[in-house]
Amino acid sequence: MGILDADSQPLGLHIPIPGADAFIKRLREARKPFLVLTNNSIYTPRDLHARLNRMGLEVPVENIWTSALATAKFLDDQRPGGTAYVIGEAGLTTALHDVGYVLTDSEPDYVVLGETRTYSFESLTKAIRLINDGARFIATNPDSTGPSTEGALPATGAVAALITKATGRDPYFVGKPNPLMMRAGLNAIGAHSESSAMIGDRMDTDVLAGLEAGMETCLVLTGVTRPDEIGRYPFGPSRVVESIADLVELI
Numbered sequence: 001m002g003i004l005d006a007d008s009q010p011l012g013l014h015i016p017i018p019g020a021d022a023f024i025k026r027l028r029e030a031r032k033p034f035l036v037l038t039n040n041s042i043y044t045p046r047d048l049h050a051r052l053n054r055m056g057l058e059v060p061v062e063n064i065w066t067s068a069l070a071t072a073k074f075l076d077d078q079r080p081g082g083t084a085y086v087i088g089e090a091g092l093t094t095a096l097h098d099v100g101y102v103l104t105d106s107e108p109d110y111v112v113l114g115e116t117r118t119y120s121f122e123s124l125t126k127a128i129r130l131i132n133d134g135a136r137f138i139a140t141n142p143d144s145t146g147p148s149t150e151g152a153l154p155a156t157g158a159v160a161a162l163i164t165k166a167t168g169r170d171p172y173f174v175g176k177p178n179p180l181m182m183r184a185g186l187n188a189i190g191a192h193s194e195s196s197a198m199i200g201d202r203m204d205t206d207v208l209a210g211l212e213a214g215m216e217t218c219l220v221l222t223g224v225t226r227p228d229e230i231g232r233y234p235f236g237p238s239r240v241v242e243s244i245a246d247l248v249e250l251i
Contacts, residue, residue, distance in 0.1 A: 016055045017222050019245025024057055026251045033189045034063060039141035039175040039205065041068035041092045041114035041156070065185040067140040067175030068092040068114060072099045073184050074174050075138065079109055084138075085130050087123050087159075088114030092140065105130070113163065113171065114140040115156050124163065131167045141175030143205065176205040182213035199244065201225060207237045220244050 027034045036052075036059050043051070045064040052059045068088070072095035075082060081100050085108040086093055092114040093103060111127045131137050137160075144157040160171050175181050186193060193214040200206020201223025210217035219237040221227055222244070230236065241247060 016057055017220075017244060019243050019248060021056050022248050023244050023251070024059060026248050028058075030251050032251060033191050035065045035185050035189060036063060037065050037176065037181070037185060037200075039067045039143050039156075040146065041066060041071070041095075041140040041175075042089045042116065043091045044094050045069070047091065063189075065181075065188060066091055066095075067181065068095040070181040070184050071112065071114070071138060071140045071174040072096050072101070074180065075099070075101065075110060075112070082109040084108050084110040084112045085127060085135065086112045086114070087116060087119065087127060088112065088140070089116050091115075107133070108135050110138050111135045112138045112140070113156055113160055115146070119154075119159055124159070128163055128166045131163065131169050137163070137167070137169050137171040139171035139173050142173040142177075143175075177208035177212060179209060179213040182209050182215070186213070197238075199247070203230060203233050203235075203237070207233075208235065211235055218247065220247075 038048070043066070045061045045066065048064050048066070049059060049061045068091040071092065075084070075096070076099040083102045083104050084096060085105045086096065086103050092112065096103065096112070105126055108130060111130050113127065139156050139160045142157040142160070143155040145152040146155040164170050182193075182198070186196060197216040197218055198206060198210025198213070199218045199220060200210070201220050203219065203225045207217045207219055217237040218239045218241060219225060219230065221240065221242050230240065
């Protein structure tokens, strides 16, 4: 079983990482269960399926697992049929609707912060006041920046830090490296950590998430983490490869 990171693809860029198409094709031909994971909560699985398809990557909707889906699953387990004030886009709001959550700014059980292209001062102010009034603070993921074709973009973790500074309340982050997201993903496809591997390009999220979930980990050097940075971490991946193309023959 494989869990693949999909967070290094810049928004608006439609060029797949070399070898990704062959790797996914081999997984499907071998009937190996797998998930493509992303901490980005903007898109629904159907949206991501279409975007990947335009890049030449055929990933079924049921093989896509996002931090939005993991957050909705977590909230449904914690407080079924609850209410939430949401800062985010369709990926997050749809996931919460699908588990029966009511989205409201009137005394919600939770303030849920996700990724969005436009964080407004008004929505952040509302979130801060609701948290001060007792709403629990949840964030889809801790990533402080995300990629774009123009360079780094502020992401959920950075905006969460702003809200924490204003409220004194830390959020509970559901996405990677929280092993909760990994375990929920494994459960979704009936897989076990002992026979699974996490493949990604970030030491601080992908490798750490796989490690804490008890999985074999593989770092690919086509994304965020550079070779000279690996030794700075107090943990290491099971394997380091130049590209996901190097893993095709191992399936």
